[in-house]
Amino acid sequence: MNHLPLLASTLFYFLSCCSAVVSFRSGEFRAGRFNVITIALGVIAQSCFLIQQGKIDQACPIRTLPEIIIFLSWAIGVFYLVIGTTYRISLMGTFTAPLILGLQSMALLLPAEKITSMMPMNPWIEAHAAVSLVAFGAFGLGSISGIMFLFQERQLKSQHPDPIFHHLPPIRILEEATIRLLWMGLILLTVSFAAGWIGSRSISGTKFGVSLLLWGAYSLILILNQKNRLSGHRFAFFAIFIFFCALMILPLIRYLSDLAVR
Amino acid sequence: MNIFCAGLNYKTTSLEIRERLAVSDDEMEKLLRQIHSIEGVFGAVVLSTCNRVEFYASTLCPLQALGGCRSILQEQTGMDIPLYHYSTPDAVRHLFRVASGLDSMVIGETEIFGQVKNAYSFSAKRDMTTHTLHRLFQHTFRVTKHVRTETNITRGASSVGSVAVQLAEKIFGKLEQCRVMILGAGEISERTARSLQSRGVRSLIVSNRHYDKAVALAAEMGGMALHFDHWDKNILDVDIIISATGAPHAILTVEKLKPLLKQRQGRPLFIIDLAVPRDAEPSINKMEGVFLYDIDSLQKIASESIEVRRQEVVRCESLIEENVREFLRCMKNKTLFQQAH
Known part of the structure; x- marks a missing residue:
């Protein structure tokens, strides 16, 4: 697993979380573009990782538990970008970023044992x-x-x-x-x-x-x-x-x- | 070219005098033409609201413009009215402050922005502005938006009525479909209901111990009157209750609401209790889907908002100062460019 895009996306989600914490503590909460941009960059970095991993696996990159978790957090990020912003609830990013960060951190810590490699392609x-x-x-x-x-x-x-x-x-x-x-x-x-x-x-x-x-x-x-x-x-x-x-x-x-x- | 401003407002003049200066659209045009005809004045904008009357002009001689404004107002009111007056850069700063709501009676109110826009477009449509005034007002609109988005000057609501509206909007979103019931046809409940109506509420039921009062208020507000004995039967259909009866004990109790809430099938109910002694038992706020606010909690939110706005004034002033400098720099560059060509 090439961790570079994954680490980059984790960093972007971390920045998004930090901005949320700073806003909460200052009491001047304002839904800015920063959240949307950092989550968008996080999703792009995750997409790079998933494409890369898909090429290696010659299949959809959901063959290990960390891959599944990354795919799931990627889907949450994509849904946020599509729905969260169009419903004018961009503040949702503040709540979404910590969940994705948590999932992503879990994926990075879990062992990437490829259990399904013996499965035939279907x-x-x-x-x-x-x-x-x-x-x-x-x-x-x-x-x-x-x-x-x-x-x-x-x-x-x-x-x-x-x-x-x-x-x-x-x-x-x-x-x-x-x-x-x-x-x-x-x-x-x-x-x-x-x-x-x-x-x-x-x-x-x-x-x-x-x-x-x-x-x-x-x-x-x-x-x-x-x-x-x-x-x-x-x-x-x-x-x-x-x-x-x-x-x-x-x-x-x-x-x-x-x-x-x- | 100098930017000149002269006027009077709620701080300098009594309501009686401001009333005399209130003008219709036709009179406004006449006033604008009079200002425009003052010698040395090239363009003019008149801002007339219930709290202020101000003249903005581009002129080569501010003192002459001031004299002209004074005699026009004297002619109109028959008395010598003291006017405050500014010329560049203070006139620019003053307009930025006015449009941002910093000079308003309620700090941060946003209505003034629309009034400044209308005043400018009224003058522009009649071809009575100049390039300098055009640039000034365009810059003013930008500054006002900047101040509003970068600071908390417009945050929160500053009166009981507007707090009630804000809370209702945070529960129901748009208020067009909301049904309101007024219990007790008093002045405070009427004002609150009017605030809700101004935000789109159409359906209104008024119930009062004296039925004739309910009928009168309902007729005035375009609602429906209801006998006080039947108000609880209509609770199923309403979303907001404004209660301000003179009852010595609570009329909105857990026992009364519990069976009714079951039939409401989870729809939220917003209760605004403006009565003293209170009409609603505080414990009903614990019931699922019920949001209760009494007069104290509404007033507390309003005064906190005003305090937040006051604290924001310093930030607004510094943003305005930056923009005054930027505007003057732009004007200077333009003058140099014109002189060079």
Whole structure:
């Protein structure tokens, strides 16, 4: 693994985080271009790494756990650049950068053992894995807007809002952004399941069960929200909770998947 | 060429005199032509708001322009009104300060920027400006935007009504679709409701113990009157409640709201409690989807915003000073260029 582009992207995300911390501490919170630029540079550096790694692997660069994590954080970064900026919620970058930095640091620290090298090439399976990760990118950004929702709601409830309150979007917009991102993620996840089914590889029952559970959990909260059975507060909480559960069980799924291949 | 400014404002003149100087568009044109016809004045802009009347002119002789302005105002009001007056560079600095809201009654208010823009375009449309005034006003618009984005001078809201609007916008986003219920047809609730209406609220319900008062206020504000006994039945449809009744005990309680909130299906409810003693139990703020603000919390936010704005004045002044220097440098370069050619 050539770490140079990866280190560069980590540095850009680190700079983005630093600017967020400085803004918070100074109390003069202002969503500037710096966040967007540093995250864009981080995404470019990650793209360079993934292209390079793809050429080496002769496949989609998601063959080791660090690669998967980098691909996931890249997807979150791309979603932020596409959605976060167009919804005039560029402040989302301040919340997104720490998550990506955390994931990226984890990827750098984990051993890059290529467990799947013995797998024969199957484009459907590769598509299944790549689209799933992009879907989780959308879920990741959905959890970020959920965090922003809870944060802004807390500000409103406190009756004494901090300076950041003026720069955060209305809670209704944040709720809408979370809903759209989760729908997008769910559709992509469904597409990835279809690709996996067409690829028809042997798949562990546990992996299938866990994936279905996540799919079901996201579907459930979206349907409940659609039917006005879930308040904005609870919806945001579950969007965050499910994503962090998924992050924690991602290595487990990977392990079980490799075990099934072996 | 000198830039000259003369005028009066809320600091120097009483409201009675300012009222006498209030002009319609036709009268404004006449006034503008009078200023323009003063000997030595090449171009003029008249800024007339409820808080100030100011004349900006490009002239070779500021003293002559001042004398002309005085006699025009004397003719109009029948009295000798003291005017403050500045010429370059103080006139430039003054205009930058005025347009940025630093000279306003409420520091940092943004309405003045639109009024300065309108005053300039009124004059420009009638071909009564000069190149110097054009450059001055264009520079002013840039400086004002710069001051607004680089400092916190416009941050926050400075009155109870505007704080309520700001909070409502942070909950619902755009307010066009929001429905408001007023409980208690008093002056403060009316003012707050008007602030919300100015930001797009269309649907309004007024409920009062004396039904005739509710009917009168509803008619005045384009809303609907409701008997006080039925207000709680309509709570399901409203998004914002402005409560200012004279009730000696809380009328918005957890017991009353709990079953109603279930039926609201998670939609947020913003309660603005302006009554003393309070109409809403403080504990309702803990309920999911309910945001409660009483008069104290609203006033606290407003006074904090004013304090933040006051602290920002120093930064604004230094930005303005930089821009005054830059503007004068540009004007000097242009004069040198014209002399060379």
